Amino acid sequence: MSHCALRASVLKKQNKTNMNMKNIPHHHIITSSHHHISFLLFSLLLFSFLPCSAQESNLPLPQSMQKELPVQKKRPMLTAGGGFGFQFGYSNEVNIAPFFGVYATPWLVALVNGQYSFMWSRFNYNAHIWSVGAALQPIIIKKIVIHAGYEFEQVKFKWWDGLKLMQNFHKVVVGAGYKQYMSEKIYFQGFILFNIPLNQHSIQNFNYNYYPFFRINIGVDF
Numbered sequence: 427m428s429h430c431a432l433r434a435s436v437l438k439k440q441n442k443t444n445m446n447m448k449n450i451p452h453h454h455i456i457t458s459s460h461h462h463i464s465f466l467l468f469s470l471l472l473f474s475f476l477p478c479s480a481q482e483s484n485l486p487l488p489q490s491m492q493k494e495l496p497v498q499k500k501r502p503m504l505t506a507g508g509g510f511g512f513q514f515g516y517s518n519e520v521n522i523a524p525f526f527g528v529y530a531t532p533w534l535v536a537l538v539n540g541q542y543s544f545m546w547s548r549f550n551y552n553a554h555i556w557s558v559g560a561a562l563q564p565i566i567i568k569k570i571v572i573h574a575g576y577e578f579e580q581v582k583f584k585w586w587d588g589l590k591l592m593q594n595f596h597k598v599v600v601g602a603g604y605k606q607y608m609s610e611k612i613y614f615q616g617f618i619l620f621n622i623p624l625n626q627h628s629i630q631n632f633n634y635n636y637y638p639f640f641r642i643n644i645g646v647d648f
Contacts, residue, residue, distance in 0.1 A: 502611070503529055505537070507645030509615070515637030517547035521555070525643070533565045541579070550586040555579050561599065571603045573617055596624040601638075615643040 508524040520543065527537030543555035561575025577599055583591040603617030619639040 501532060502647035505535060505645050505647050507643055509641055509643030511639055511641035513637055513639045517545050519543050519545040535563045537561055537563065551583050554582045569605050571605045573601045573603060573619060575599045598622040611647045613645050615645065617641040
């Protein structure tokens with residue numbers, strides 16, 4: 427094939443291609459280009475987002491945000507402890523008393539307690555006292571605690587001339603006190619209590635009706 431013939435053949439093919447391109451509507455060409463560009467942008471966004479979302483859950487919070495998160499303390503459910511008490515008046519009494527309680531709410535404790543007391547009187551007798559009881563202790567104003575309970579006690583009297591007597595007593599114990607935490611779980615309590623006897627005509631009534639009873643407790647929440 428001569429050079430002139432080859433040139434004529436190439437020009438013919440080029441003219442045919444140009445004619446085909448002219449037959450395609452212009453808006454179809456633009457739409458197809460837009461579709462290609464949109465697909466490329468969507469693909470780039472998708473592949474850039476996927477690695478971030480996979481790692482995002484494992485990233486720790488900034489320290490500034492961690493400090494602002496509130497620390498949820500576990501509310502105590504139980505408490506236990508013990509203390510000693512004393513009373514001076516018609517007769518004198520000292521005792522020790524362990525207790526165990528349950529927090530019904532953060533401001534209300536229901537407890538049971540036991541006591542051993544020794545009493546001596548200026549009217550020629552002494553006594554050993556064992557008692558058990560139950561009480562409620564609501565916190566009414568900040569650290570002010572109300573005590574309201576019932577106690578059953580057995581008293582063994584002994585007069586200085588050798589006479590002995592055993593007697594049972596029922597009483598209501600009411601009063602108020604102060605509760606102060608010395609650490610996160612350990613606390614101190616101080617109470618002024620009054621004994622209201624439920625027995626009629628008993629030796630104990632003289633002491634219970636007129637003189638307060640002072641109690642100091644140390645307890646632990648857990």
